[in-house]
Every structure is written in C-alpha cells, then in structure tokens.
Amino acid sequence: MTTLIIAVDGPTASGKGTIAKALAAHYGLPHLDTGLLYRAVGWQCHLNGGDPDDPAAALAAASFADTLLGDDRLRSEATGGLASRVSVHPAVRQTLFNRQRAFALQPGGAVLDGRDIGTVIAPEARPKLFVTASVEARALRRWKEMQSRGEDHTLATIEDDLRRRDERDRERAQAPLLPAADAVILDTSSLDRDAAISAAIALVEQAR
Numbered sequence: 001m002t003t004l005i006i007a008v009d010g011p012t013a014s015g016k017g018t019i020a021k022a023l024a025a026h027y028g029l030p031h032l033d034t035g036l037l038y039r040a041v042g043w044q045c046h047l048n049g050g051d052p053d054d055p056a057a058a059l060a061a062a063s064f065a066d067t068l069l070g071d072d073r074l075r076s077e078a079t080g081g082l083a084s085r086v087s088v089h090p091a092v093r094q095t096l097f098n099r100q101r102a103f104a105l106q107p108g109g110a111v112l113d114g115r116d117i118g119t120v121i122a123p124e125a126r127p128k129l130f131v132t133a134s135v136e137a138r139a140l141r142r143w144k145e146m147q148s149r150g151e152d153h154t155l156a157t158i159e160d161d162l163r164r165r166d167e168r169d170r171e172r173a174q175a176p177l178l179p180a181a182d183a184v185i186l187d188t189s190s191l192d193r194d195a196a197i198s199a200a201i202a203l204v205e206q207a208r
Helices: 016-027 034-047 055-061 066-070 077-086 090-104 117-121 135-148 155-171 193-207
Strands: 004-009 031-033 109-114 128-132 184-187
Touching (some): 016 031, 034 090, 034 109, 055 077, 077 155, 090 109, 090 117, 109 117, 117 128
Parallel strands (some): 004 128, 031 109
C-alpha cells in the first residue's frame, strides 16, 4: 500500500482547512483538522472557568471528551481566540502531539492541517504545503463566514484579531508558525475556492 502523508499548514483563514478537506477527498485519505483539537481545549478551559493563559488550567482542559469535537461552538471566532492562547503552552502541545502523530502514521497515510504539521507532527510528510494569504483577504473571508452564521463583527475587529493571533503563533517558543524548509508556499489571496484547490492538487502532484 502506498503511503501518502500530506501536511497543510498556514495561518487562520488562509484556506488551509478547505484545501486539506478537498485533498483528502481527492486522494481518498482521512483528514484531521488539528486546529479543532486546540479549539476544543480552549472551549473546555472556558467551560471549566479557567484562564486560557494559565498553563495548568489549559492542561486540565486538554483532557476534553471526544464528543466536544462535534460542538458547533468550536467554530466561533471567540473560540478561535481561546485556541490561540492555550496553544502556546508546551504541556498542551505535548498532550495533543501523540494523538496527531498516530493519525498521521495510519496505514495509507492521511491529510492533516494546522500550524506545525510539516515541522513537528509529521516532518516526513510529502508533500508539505504552506497555505497563506494577506491579512486583508483572510479577514474578509472570515467576516463573510461569520455573517453567514449570524455573528456580528466588524471587518476591522477581525483584522486586528488575526494580527494578534499571527503574532502569538509566530512568536511562541514551541512549534512556532513557520513553513518547513521543504514546504511549498501557496498564496491564496487572489484565488477563489476552486482555484485554490486546483492549485493545491497540482502542487501535490508535482511533489509526489
């Protein structure tokens, strides 16, 4: 059996999740949105009444029940902010590492998207895509997504939040948001959904 592990990394709202799901469907592979795990930790910390900036409270929340992954509230903008805050804690990242690693190494391979797949979780992945876009393009996409869910946030507020998240993700001590040395950069700023997916498939084919 041929093993194909595809790593899709990138910042919030870059389109990496959409691309990863499409690649998984195209190649018939299981898909894991690793960011959802951190969102679950952040939301569980909130439910526990804990401070996401406190390492102990964040680690306690990392033992969340699997059923929490189906909670729609994990997709909210507020939960995304919580996820970014709990993800800076090394103990939380280590707790979730084994779960992600096992998923990546299952027979046949898998597609994983997140912020440290190609650098930490599955450095042996081939290919590695780093999906990015301008803050302005990402904010507009997130604003439209939130509008469709009935969430009322201004574009300026979303841009500010994305910039703060980017800074936290890039500057954290463990597994900062950086493209792997052998990653292929895919800028989706000017691409619609179909064009971004087509470009990603072409890059995977080139790298196989």
